[in-house]
Amino acid sequence: MSELRVQKDLSSFKRVRVEVKLTPTEFNDYTAKIVKSYLICVEPSFEEVFATEGGLKEVHVTPLLDAEGRAIYPRKVVKCSFCKDTKPKGIGKVKVPSRAYFELSGPKELVDKAYSFGNCKMKIGGKEISVETLGVEEVPIDISISEGISIKFRGPALFRDPWLMGVGLRSRFLPIPMYVFSTNAYSLYGDNYRDALMELEEALVEDHSSLHSVGKVWYYYSGKWLPATSGSVLYWVREESEVLKEILYHASLFGVGSGRAAGFGDVLISSFP
Numbered sequence: 626m627s628e629l630r631v632q633k634d635l636s637s638f639k640r641v642r643v644e645v646k647l648t649p650t651e652f653n654d655y656t657a658k659i660v661k662s663y664l665i666c667v668e669p670s671f672e673e674v675f676a677t678e679g680g681l682k683e684v685h686v687t688p689l690l691d692a693e694g695r696a697i698y699p700r701k702v703v704k705c706s707f708c709k710d711t712k713p714k715g716i717g718k719v720k721v722p723s724r725a726y727f728e729l730s731g732p733k734e735l736v737d738k739a740y741s742f743g744n745c746k747m748k749i750g751g752k753e754i755s756v757e758t759l760g761v762e763e764v765p766i767d768i769s770i771s772e773g774i775s776i777k778f779r780g781p782a783l784f785r786d787p788w789l790m791g792v793g794l795r796s797r798f799l800p801i802p803m804y805v806f807s808t809n810a811y812s813l814y815g816d817n818y819r820d821a822l823m824e825l826e827e828a829l830v831e832d833h834s835s836l837h838s839v840g841k842v843w844y845y846y847s848g849k850w851l852p853a854t855s856g857s858v859l860y861w862v863r864e865e866s867e868v869l870k871e872i873l874y875h876a877s878l879f880g881v882g883s884g885r886a887a888g889f890g891d892v893l894i895s896s897f898p
Contacts, residue, residue, distance in 0.1 A: 629814055629817055629820060629821050629824070630814075631813050631871055632813065632814060633813065635871075635875065635878065637732060638736075638878060639737075640685075640730040640736070640763070640764040640766060640878055641728065641736055641739050641763050641764060642761070642762050642763075642764050643726060643727055643729060643742065643758060643760075644725075644726040644761075645725060645726060645756050645759060646757045646759055647659075647689075647721055647722065647723060647725060647755065647756050647757075648753065648754045648755045649721060649723045650720075650754060652718070652719055652749075652752060652754075653699070653718055653719075653845070654699070654717070654749075654845065654846065655688060655698050655699070655887075656689040656696075656888075657687065657688040657689075657727075657887055657889075658749060658750075659689060659749060659756065660686050660687070660688065660689060660727045660729075660888060661675055661888070662747050662749055663747065663756045664686070664729070666747055667743060667758075668738045668739075668741075670735065670738070674735070674886070681808060681811065681812050682885065682886040683731060683732070683812070684731035684732075685728075685729070685730040685878070685885040685890075686727060686728070686729050686887075686888050687727050687728045687891045688727070688780050689721065689726070690728070691722065692724070692725075695779075696779050696780035696781075696891070697720075697721065697722070697725065698719055699718055699844065699845035700717070700719075700781075700844050700845070700855075701713040701842070702841075702843075702855065703841040703842070704840070705840075706836050706840060707836075710841070713845075713850045716845070716848075717844075717845025717850065728764060728891070730878050730880075739758075739761045742761070743757070744757035745757075766874060768874045768894065770870060770873070770896060772861065772862060772897065772898065773859055773860060773862060773897035773898065774860045774873065774894065774895075774897065775857060775858075775859050775894070775896070776857060776858050776859075776860070776876075776892055776893075777856075777857040777892060778839075778854060778855050778892055779891040780855070780889065780890075780891050781842050781844045781854070781889055781890075782854045782880075782881055782882050782889060782890045783796045783854075783882040783889050783890060784796060784797040784800075784804040784854060784882045784883075785804075785883045787803050787804065787810075787811075787822055790807060790808075790818065791811070794883065800854065801831070802825045802826050802829045802860065803823075803825060805858075806822070806872050806876060806881060807882075808881060808882055808885070809872045809875040809876050809879070809881060810825065812879070813871055813872065821868050824866060824868045825868065825869060828864045828865070828866055828868075828869045829861070829862065829869070830860060830863055831858060831859070831860055831861075832859040832861060835859065838856050838859070839854060839856040839857065840854070840855060840856045841855070842854070853889070873894055876892055877893075
């Protein structure tokens with residue numbers, strides 16, 4: 626039995642879904658920038674949250690999501706595993722619809738302010754964009770573990786190197802459990818995060834389908850095409866534990882990897898079969 630202990634009370638955090646009406650337009654950047662700008666515009670306390678440099682923020686936003694829950698952002702997907710590709714050229718473009726939603730996670734006292742959001746007109750990337758909140762609802766998080774666990778990356782994910790936590794920043798690209806959940810283990814267990822990751826490695830075994838279900842995506846951010854991981858992965862559960870449950874819950878709440886407060890690393894986690 627593991628003696629690892631979580632170092633924070635996750636019951637003090639929550640996640641909400643915010644439906645919005647927008648100015649339909651063509652946008653040449655990552656749409657989480659619209660989300661962050663809107664949050665700061667309607668509630669100034671978000672400015673300090675997003676402006677803080679470094680560290681692992683316990684705040685997460687998604688990019689804009691369409692009615693089917695798909696992330697809206699300029700992208701070029703590499704459609705074959707382990708094949709050669711080149712960085713895309715030109716400007717990334719995406720159409721912002723008139724209706725969309727985003728999700729926001731963080732401390733309850735901060736997230737609950739979403740229920741009073743109104744509307745705001747902003748200028749982002751040379752575009753005049755109006756955003757209005759249409760409705761807010763809490764997103765329940767219920768982690769149930771069975772024979773397998775399915776992880777769907779909703780938008781680009783930037784897995785953080787587990788050997789550089791707290792001292793440097795580097796991305797990893799393979800869906801190995803200790804890469805995918807390195808940030809979550811560090812946030813939950815502090816200096817003991819490596820013990821948690823080793824327990825996670827023992828608990829989860831990736832299915833062979835990961836070789837084609839997880840892939841590379843180029844996303845457009847601040848005038849640059851950058852690489853990330855997208856798709857989905859199935860892990861078989863070799864051994865269930867509290868550490869596994871806690872890390873999966875944290876990932877469902879805050880996402881995985883780097884840039885979670887900037888709209889990266891959002892995941893949908895479900896049991897399988």
